[in-house]
Amino acid sequence: EYKDSMTLRGRAEGKETKFEIPKGDLIIAGKFHFQSSSQSKPGHLMAITFTTKSGKTGTVGELKSDAVAKDFKAPAGHYLSGFGGDRNLRKSGGFCSMACLYTKEGDEAKANLWIESKLAPMESLPVYRDLLVKRLLAWFKGGFFRWTVVKCEKCGGDTRTTGMDRPSSEELKWGAGRVEIHSCNKCSHPNRFPRYNHPGKLMETRMGRCGEFANAFTLICRSLNIPARHVMDWTDHVWTEVYSEELKRWVHTDPCERAFDAPLLYEKGWGKKLSYILATWACGVTDVTRRYTRKFQEVKLRRNLTSESEFQKLIQNNDRILKAMLPPVLRNQVQQWDAKENLELAATLALPDRDAKESESAGRITGSVEWKAARGELGNQRQMSPEDLARVVMAASTASDNAKVFSIHVRAGLWVDFMEFIKEGGIKRHYGTPGGSVRKSFEIPRGEYLYRIEARMGDHLDSVRFHTQKGTSSQWYGSSGGGSYRVFEPPRGKMITGLRVANGMCPPILGIITANAPKDAVMDDKKESKESSKKSKSTPQAREKARKALAGYIKMISRGCGAPSCSSDHCRSNPKSTVYKNEVKDRAAIVQEALILLKKKGLKGLCPGVRKS
Structure with a gap:
């Protein structure tokens, strides 16, 4: 009997004996005991002794002192999956090794006893599969995949993010949604870094941020027959979940952080304010937010893209569509997993807010300290003194305020719900809550910077438009009506790098954060201004x-x-x-x-x- 299924060999007669195999253990060797040649019917099997991988032994059958023993052993990496006797040599799936136990000289009917061994499938090795996932995390994070560090292709120097560009046709072929421009600190050469989404291409580049990490790691898990889901956190992070046969549940796995089964890492360790977290794979879609928080009532207040009932209805509809395309056997298996998961997630609502485990209490380890501080993901940095940490946070805040904006993402409906400033160094600044519909992004051309913002607002931000110093303008975001009209501009030689807004949904703009504009752009502006002035003052007719x-x-x-x-x-x-x-x-x-x-x-x-x- 193995895994609730039974295979009988011989007749179901005689005294019953048992050998209990420990959970997660496997039979890898043993001995067959059969009658000696003095018996009238040589070759009858009397007993079998089994030896497991952990070293435990046990015998079934009646073992006599005059029995003849024959050892058997499964090949390396295999386990015993069956045995039997036949007049003919048999092979039945997997790797078969034969043991001729008894041959009487002159006997035409040779008694052959064989054992069948198979390469241990992943689903039969629950303990070892979890260990394999942990080793995969160490290998993946330890050298196979690396965090984004773009070196100058011209001189090999360090670079910094200075803008965005449209992907080329070749880059689009591999799912590049956008291309980052990293300018060299030495020679100013612009280097392209396409953000590929195709996991096959990522096996070549082997570099990226959390999106690329999760994409590639999920592919590797699936290639090893490990059920894996891609998990997206609306507060800008992604990771993987794998199904553990040992734990009988989905387990959090973050290849960026080399984290295994540490779901409260983001709330407890990083200090993130979570909202929506979705797990997706070919077999369905699941809202797994409750697995990653012990403050779900607070999280629900931040879930305002739509009503909770509409959101759950949307998830269920998409899940139903995906499951309808599955083979019946796989669909039944996944539905059983879903039923258990629903009970697990519902039970989290009754769990008290506990202290984090050691694996959940650390801040983020990927990215520079300044970058993490700018994103608010430093969390608990135990290796730093409070004074050093305060200095880093202050420096990161200053660096964020001084970083140039090169892309603005907006979500808007009747009001402007949400604005996201994408800045140099991958820094992001969010204003408002992510409601409304996604609008076309405003990409600031190279050599230009954000210089002017028009807005209409009262209690809410009704509409907004952005301008560069050279007159490049965005569309109007929001509705055409609204409150009073205001214009925000920095002093000459400065650029807008951030906003000061009120709290709440669709917050009105209270002020702007400014920094010194790039020197080369300021020089170009002065040159254009002088040329324009000369042209405009050339003749009275021109004026x-x-x-x-x-x-x-x-x-x-x-x-x-x-x-x-x-x-x-x-x-x-x-x-x-x-x-x-x-x-x-x-x-x-x-x-x-x-x-x-x-x-x-x-x-x-x-x-x-x-x-x-």
């Missing part, structure tokens, strides 16, 4: 032309040119205009908008109706 053009833009923005067939997107007379729609602007906002258009488009931006007038 008069600029004045009329500005008046034309003001007319287009405020009331339109009046032509029913106007096609300019910036003219209110165009019924198909997507820029202003029914938005109302005060006089100051209209003049500022007109100045930006004049600088950016010149006379070419004026619609035909305004040109005629």
Whole structure:
């Protein structure tokens, strides 16, 4: 009998004897005991002695002193899976080794006894599979995969993140959603770092951050027939979960941190404010947030993308679709696992808020101390004194405030719910709560920086738009109505690196955080300003032309040119205009908008109706 299944050899007669094999142990060797040649019917099997991997021995059957013994042993890495007797030599799956136990000279019917051994499958080795996962974590983190360190391809020097770029067709082929630009600190050469998502490509590059770590490690686990799920935390982290046959549950596994079964690491060790955590694989989708927190009632207050009932309905629908595509046997197995997991997750609500285990009490180990401090993931850094830790946090805060913004992600609906500033060095700054719909990101071109923010707000941030010092502008995010209009600009020679906002959902902007603009960009601005000034002061006719053009833009923005067939997107007379729609602007906002258009488009931006007038 093995794993609740029974195979009978011979007739079910005689006295029954048993040998209990310890859980997780396997039979690897033993002896067959059979009648001696003096018996009338030689070759009858009288007893079997088994030896397990742990060294435990036991005998079943009736062992007599005159019995003849024959040793058997499974090959290395194998275990005993069956045995039997037959006139013909037999092989039945896996590796078979034969033992001719008795051959009487002149007897045509040779008595052959064989043992069958198979390579131990992962599901029959629950203890060893968990040990294998732990060793995989050590191997993966210890050298196979490495944290992102981009060296200059030209001179080999250190680099820093300075911007983003669109992926090329070759990079898109391997699932690169975006490309980071890392400029060399020595020669300023721009180096591309595509954020690949294809796990096959990651087996070549073997470098990345938590997303690439989890992607590649999940692939390796699945290739070894270990059930594995990809887990995404909405507060910007990903890891893997593997199913443990020994523990009969899904187990947290973080290849970035070399962590095994330490689910409270992020809440207790890193100090993260969790919200949504989802586990996905080809067999289903599961909301596993409760596994990673002991403060679920607090976490629920941060789960505001939609109502809790709608969110659970969405998860269940997607899970049902995936399970419908599974073979019946696998579907039944996964449903049994899901039923146990639902009971486990429900039980966490009744668990008290306990102290973290040692493996759950440490801060993040991947990334530089400054980078972790900027992300708020230092947690408990035991190797640092409180004074050193305070200095690091202060330095990280200063570095974050001084880092240039190169991409802005926005979620908005009726109001602007959420803004994320992506900055140099991979630093991210979040404002608001992640509700609303995902809008098109505003990518700041190379050589430009965030210089101006327009906003309409009252108790909430109704709408917002971003501008660079060279006039590159984003779309309006949010609704066209709203409260009072405000413009935020830094002093000359400065750039916007962050915001000061109120607490709560859709928070209004209270102020801006500024830092010195890059020297090369400031020099370019001064050069352009001088050239523009020379051009504008060259002749009275040029100044008069600029004045009329500005008046034309003001007319287009405020009331339109009046032509029913106007096609300019910036003219209110165009019924198909997507820029202003029914938005109302005060006089100051209209003049500022007109100045930006004049600088950016010149006379070419004026619609035909305004040109005629």
